């Protein structure tokens with residue numbers, strides 16, 4: 001099976017890059033998998049995937065850290081994000097939000113493809129996420145998005161990766177490690193190191209024992 005691993009930043013996959021001694025490049029091909037570092041955000045992600053995604057891949061694995069709306073998941077937890085929504089794509093109509101679907105211009109929600117039938121994936125909680133340009137960090141906007149979409153995770157790329165994979169009919173799985181809760185912004189509370197460590201240990205275990 002040919003796998004493309006997609007991440008926004010190399011820092012999020014530092015352990016994996018070190019373990020497999022990968023060169024400092026944004027697109028790396030190895031015998032076991034290919035790796036694409038896209039840059040942060042959905043535009044950079046779509047551009048990078050437009051350049052490198054092809055039907056030769058059997059699976060795309062989107063890895064990264066994420067914010068979390070549910071405090072029952074400890075920081076550092078790994079989650080399998082099976083649904084992801086472009087939550088800002090649409091129009092404001094006074095106090096209402098009209099999705100791109102309601103406007104008749106497209107689709108805002110995307111679903112993961114069939115995951116490999118290993119415990120690596122089935123043991124992770126399956127959750128829904130949103131993909132944003134602007135990280136939530138304000139009480140009233142957090143309340144509004146929770147009421148409208150009930151997300152569990154928030155990233156800046158997930159739905160864009162699902163979108164690109166759906167265009168080519170390639171199964172895609174998104175695994176995110178929780179680095180922070182979505183709350184009033186306080187960067188000191190983020191546990192990026194722990195999230196990156198757990199994500200990389202999981203990814204190395206999957207890639208070496210699949």
Ligand SMILES: O=C(O)c1cccc(C(=O)CC[C@H]2O[C@@H](n3cnc4c(=O)[nH]cnc43)[C@H](O)[C@@H]2O)c1
Pocket residue numbers: 008009040041064065066067068132135136154155156157179180181182187
């Ligand atoms: O310092 C910041 O404000 C900041 C905001 C978002 C992400 C970062 C990163 O260092 C990593 C980039 C990566 O992280 C994902 N991420 C992590 N937490 C969140 C969140 O609460 N909301 C949205 N995205 C998040 C995201 O996918 C970025 O690509 C620093």
